[in-house]
Amino acid sequence: xxxxxxxxxxxxxxINITSGRGYLDFQFGELWHYRDLLMMFVKKDIIxxxxxxxxxxxxxVVQPLLTSLMFLIIFSRIANISTGAVPAVLFYxxxxxxxxYFSDTLNVTSKTFTENATVFGKVYxxxxxxxxxxxxxxxxxxxxxxxxxxxxxxYYIFIDKKVTPNWYVLLSPxxxxxVVLLSFSFGTIITSLTTKYRDLIFLVxxxxxxxMYMTPVxxxxxxxxxxxxxxxxxxxxxxxFEAFKYGFFGQGVFDIKWILYSIIxxxxxxxxxxVIFNKVEKRFIDTV
Numbered sequence: 001x002x003x004x005x006x007x008x009x010x011x012x013x014x015i016n017i018t019s020g021r022g023y024l025d026f027q028f029g030e031l032w033h034y035r036d037l038l039m040m041f042v043k044k045d046i047i048x049x050x051x052x053x054x055x056x057x058x059x060x061v062v063q064p065l066l067t068s069l070m071f072l073i074i075f076s077r078i079a080n081i082s083t084g085a086v087p088a089v090l091f092y093x094x095x096x097x098x099x100x101y102f103s104d105t106l107n108v109t110s111k112t113f114t115e116n117a118t119v120f121g122k123v124y125x126x127x128x129x130x131x132x133x134x135x136x137x138x139x140x141x142x143x144x145x146x147x148x149x150x151x152x153x154x155y156y157i158f159i160d161k162k163v164t165p166n167w168y169v170l171l172s173p174x175x176x177x178x179v180v181l182l183s184f185s186f187g188t189i190i191t192s193l194t195t196k197y198r199d200l201i202f203l204v205x206x207x208x209x210x211x212m213y214m215t216p217v218x219x220x221x222x223x224x225x226x227x228x229x230x231x232x233x234x235x236x237x238x239x240x241f242e243a244f245k246y247g248f249f250g251q252g253v254f255d256i257k258w259i260l261y262s263i264i265x266x267x268x269x270x271x272x273x274x275v276i277f278n279k280v281e282k283r284f285i286d287t288v
Contacts, residue, residue: 037129038132045137063145064096064097082219084222084251087162090149091249094245097142101138101145105183106186106190110187112187112188113191131191168243172244184273185270192276192280216238216241233258240259
């Protein structure tokens with residue numbers, strides 16, 4: 001609400017739109033004001049993805065299951081890659097679920113400006129809502145897929161008794177929050193840059209696939225040695241994925257120094273993403 005004085009009267013405005021916003025002005029209050037629009041976009045994303053498919057929302061569960069089985073056959077059975085003391089099914093299931101959320105969210109948020117240029121040109125709303133909606137809708141999908149992992153995980157705890165979790169499992173929401181922020185940060189940076197450099201759109205898919213092999217999705221960090229291990233650790237997702245596995249399986253590499261590195265890296269990337277997004281938002285409609 002903005003008040004302006006005109007003569008002896010005070011004019012009250014419901015919305016005050018200005019181009020003078022600073023790069024560090026994140027306007028979280030405005031996001032809260034448009035929370036209904038955010039939820040509408042989230043609902044749209046969830047419903048429309050599998051609306052005309054035969055299995056519908058069941059694909060949320062089928063996708064990580066099929067990917068995990070494929071990894072089990074190719075990497076565990078054929079390539080004979082060890083997953084340590086963790087059952088291969090569990091190892092691949094949690095890895096593909098976490099990686100699937102990160103990669104899917106990064107891919108869809110990186111196309112925010114280019115795919116919604118016509119909407120942005122017709123009506124005003126905080127532009128950050130669209131990439132944020134992709135993050136939230138992806139999180140809903142992740143939680144559904146993660147429930148499948150929980151079922152298999154409980155089987156290996158109480159029936160097969162090959163897994164012994166520890167109290168660090170309670171910190172899993174913290175690690176998940178960092179993964180969420182990291183995917184959102186990279187997505188906002190890439191979507192901002194693609195308004196001018198369209199080539200990035202083609203490089204993102206390839207880069208995401210390549211990054212998976214530098215993340216402990218296929219091979220545990222404990223099985224990586226020498227200089228290769230440093231390359232893995234420089235990936236901010238590595239220590240987060242390992243922290244997940246350490247809590248749920250009682251096996252893995254839990255190094256607080258590298259976890260702090262991942263958290264700091266994420267926060268810095270988040271700020272950079274907001275700054276670039278705010279800068280590009282003012283003039284992107286002229287370049288898209």
